[in-house]
Amino acid sequence: MRVLVEPLIVSLVSFLLALIIVIVDAVVNNYGEVKITVNKKKTMTVKGGAPLLFTLASQGIFIPSACGGRGSCGVCKVKVLSDVGPYLPTEFAYISKEQMKENVRLSCQVKVKKDIEIEIPEELLYAKKFQAVVEKINNVTYDIKELTLKLIEPKTIDFKAGQYIQLSIPPYGKINEVTQRAYSISSPPSENERIQLLIRLVPGGAATTYVHNYMKEGEKVQFTGPFGEFYVRETDAVMICVAGGSGMAPLRSIIIDLYQKNVEREIWYFFGARAMKDLFYVDFFMELEKKRKNFHFIPALSSPDPQDRWNGEIGLITDVLDKYLKGRIDQSKPKEGYLCGSPGMINACVQVMKNNGISEEKIYFDKFA
Template sequence: MGDKHRVRFEPVDIEIEVDEDETILDAAFRQGVMLMHGCKEGQCSACKSFLLDGDLQMERYSTFALADYESEEGYVLLCRGHAYSDLEVELINYDEDMIRAGVPIQLVNTEVAAIEELTHDIVHLRLTCVSPRELAFNPGQYADVRIPGTEHWRSFSMANTPSTDHQADFVIKRYPGGHFSGLLDGGLSVGDALDIKGPYGTFTLRESDRDLVMIGGGAGMAPILSLLTHLREQGIDRRTTFYYGGRTARDLFYLDRMDELSEVLSRFSFVAALSEETGVAGAEEGLITDVVDRLETDLSGADAYLCGPPPMVEAAIELMAAKGVPEGRVFYDKFTTTASADEPT
């Protein structure tokens, strides 16, 4: 371990202790301070902040996330930054409601409880917590899963809620040759040991009585299902519409879960959209964002939750702005690609 220093975040007036050997973002996670973040690898700029005072040095990062001129001006990436003195840092992107509601990161030993094919390329992976016996998290968050036999991790959103904190349920898109997802095609078996750590992420439900519009695609089903299950468990009665997009009917799954939610949540509706197949009963036709555009008018009184592949999320962010949703009420989780592999998180 290295020397320890204090890091003060403005304008939220929060101070944490940071070891020189850990990044500032990891130190915040360890102490339950939920700073804004994305890839955690210096690729996305979600944790970009401004150094007001002190000696901060960074590991390698992408200039797409932090341009050279920004670095010269004093901007830093907290996921790559190490403190070598006491620091004062101005946060640029932060959610004051969430920053103090974080859960300290845990390392949990688990074992595989179930592997279930949901579609031709989507798999449900259930892990049972062994040590410790529970994983504390908030609905909508994600965990990192260690690739067996390596020190590499992959990030996946949890589809369950804290009511079943003795397990972690993941909905994972399988990619040919994927360093972790490829193991779901015979490389993992029930009873195998896996390490996970978490929770991470700020894709969690904000308290409000506003309507909810949720848009997902692919494995983006996972955190949205967690949020919807949380609504059901807590008896939260908000008008909620979940739009889910796939290419063809074989990309749709958990339709029975959506029916069950509709029976319990009186103001919930589910809309499936198919971009490459027509004439499927109960499904709209077109890209999911085109369907939302067609069916929704003014959304200025709603909160939006978006999760899935980056192109879908980017298009949905633009659509929500056009429909009147304020930027501060658009919450999203992009399944970005890792810096070292061909498989999204």
């Protein structure tokens, strides 16, 4: 009899503890309805308790977040004009002292517990959620896929060349929740019924593993956007563009867009790779170089394989960039930098550009950490 009673008592106690936790959570975390005021002109009533990032998304306002709201990218910044409590330890790595003075917060780390007033860039009010179908998947290298998404609803997208979207990846395998990741658009804005993305396989990456191993043509997907400040400034400055790997995407969009619009700016495009197997779109850009006298394409390999028989530039892309800035590009002309790649590559290129007289305010990039 004792053998039967003891498990029943344990089960009853566990049930009562679970019930108490549920009740306490409902009472303590029941914030009821709260109001969010955006840019002093739009107010919405929402259910309190969730992070600001997801609460805004439920109301059709999409704040960019390269990590999908996990607090590991620092992208989802908003200016909070009301008191929402002290900064969390998770925010310190991404918010500078100057930003703290302006009450900039990570929207994924701020919970909506009471009425709140925020300020966001005006263009974010026009970002949308899109339904699309995977029209084509191409392998451009052994670890980079070119993904073509045909829009279903809305049927077209308006964006600036260089901007990015956030792709939603459904649960699969051991991944039991939707994953969101940021990817730059590689196609030009003129092709507004579809977009192309370049997605490199990251070992262990939830989103890239799905795209490379699970995604099929004909599959329906969702994404939000467009986002980003990485677009061409309308000046006459020489454009110094540097990319590596899938960082090719926004620069391809930018360069195609400029020439479709017959903008004849001087452009130097440096593309870094390890070996020839990591290069792609080379024929396209070399053909463009023949047609456009102001366009210069410089691919460089850091460690070419013997069988590559490579006759082009060899070395780190930063060293090649430095050589050209010092000796082959007119130093008297104003210049702007456009970069896309890993944070390490971007930081190194920024330093090279600054050392060669390009001010940091004239160097543009979206850093996906």
